[in-house]
Each structure stands twice: as structure tokens, then as C-alpha cells.
Amino acid sequence: MKVLVLNGPNLNxxxxxEPEVYGKTTLADIESMLQTRAKSxxxxxxxxxxxxxxxxxxxxxxxxxxxxxxxxxxxxYTHTSVALRDAIAATSVPTIEVHLSNIYAREEFRHKSLCAxxxxxxxxxxxxxxxxxxxxxxxNLKVT
Numbered sequence: 001m002k003v004l005v006l007n008g009p010n011l012n013x014x015x016x017x018e019p020e021v022y023g024k025t026t027l028a029d030i031e032s033m034l035q036t037r038a039k040s041x042x043x044x045x046x047x048x049x050x051x052x053x054x055x056x057x058x059x060x061x062x063x064x065x066x067x068x069x070x071x072x073x074x075x076x077y078t079h080t081s082v083a084l085r086d087a088i089a090a091t092s093v094p095t096i097e098v099h100l101s102n103i104y105a106r107e108e109f110r111h112k113s114l115c116a117x118x119x120x121x122x123x124x125x126x127x128x129x130x131x132x133x134x135x136x137x138x139x140n141l142k143v144t
Contacts, residue, residue, distance in 0.1 A: 001042070003138050004067040004093075005034065005131070006059055007049035008075035014100075025128040034131055041139045053081055060087040060095075069138040070095040071131065078103070078113045089118040094141055098134040099124035 007027060010017060015026035031047040038045040046067070050056050056074065063070050070093050077084050078097070088095045095118070102125030103110045116122050120141065123133045 001069070001139050002044045002067045003038065003046070003069050003071060003135065004059065004063050005031075005045060005047045005071045005135075006056055007047075007073050008053075008056060008077045009051040011073060011075055012049050012051070030128050030131050033128065034135055037132055037135055041135070043135070043139050045135075053077055053083060057083050057087045060084065060091060060093075063093045064091050067093060069093060069141060071098055071134045071138060072096070072115065072119070073098045073100070073131075074115055078115055079110055081114060085114045085118055088115060094120040094138075096120055096134045096137055097122040097124075098130045100127050100130055101125060 011027055014030070015024050027049060034047065035045055048059060056077065060070060072095055074081065074084055074097070078099070097113060097115050097119045103113070104124070113122065121137060123130045123137070126133060
């Protein structure tokens with residue numbers, strides 16, 4: 001199983017950005033935690049972050065040639081990016097949407113995900129552990 005983990009804008013600031021909402025765990029901490037869990041699941045993991053929508057779109061478009069599953073925390077693009085939604089819909093790679101916070105318990109504008117309808121599933125509200133849950137789900141999908 002090969003899993004691509006994509007992180008969108010501002011996630012490079014985890015640990016210092018609104019720790020009361022997102023916690024004190026850094027993106028590097030999350031990557032380390034996931035790499036450890038991936039080994040125990042016999043999965044290979046590639047972890048990327050970009051503040052640029054087009055770069056995320058490009059990575060999703062190239063995923064079918066390299067990965068079985070995509071885990072995506074699109075950050076604010078979750079609520080605004082038709083381009084990310086369309087890239088997910090255009091590929092054959094199952095995508096799992098992940099969020100650190102419970103987006104439905106936050107501001108109204110965060111309640112709508114443009115990506116969720118074309119994703120295999122969504123996990124939110126468990127802090128850094130949301131990523132671990134997404135990896136577990138990814139490794140339990142039946143993919144070809």
C-alpha cells in the first residue's frame with residue numbers, strides 16, 4: 001500500500017498557529033507519527049505540504065501513477081477549491097479528507113466541504129490522531 005499525504009495552506013504553521021484550535025503538535029510531529037504507524041501497517045508513505053493550490057492539484061493528478069490512496073488535509077481550500085474537488089473526481093485514487101478540528105463545530109463557513117462529496121470519507125475533530133485514523137482507513141480500503 002502506497003499512501004500520499006497532502007497538506008494544504010498554513011499547515012506548515014501547526015504547533016504555533018492557534019494552538020487552542022489545532023493543538024501544539026507540529027506537521028513534522030504528525031509526519032513522524034504517521035511514518036511509524038505506516039511501518040507497522042506495511043505501508044509506504046509520502047508526506048507533502050504546499051500553500052499553493054495548483055501544486056496540490058498537480059500532486060493529486062499525478063497520484064494514480066504512484067499511489068493507492070491519498071489522504072488530504074486541504075486546509076482552507078476544503079471550503080473554497082473547486083479545482084481540488086475536480087482533481088479528486090478526475091482520478092481513480094480513493095481520497096480521504098482529514099481535519100484536525102471538528103469543522104462542523106466551528107464557524108459556519110467551515111461547515112461546507114467542496115471536496116467531501118468526491119472523497120471516500122472524511123475524518124475530523126481528533127487533532128493529530130485524525131491523520132492516524134485516516135491512515136488506518138486507507139490501509140483497510142480494498143484498492144487495486
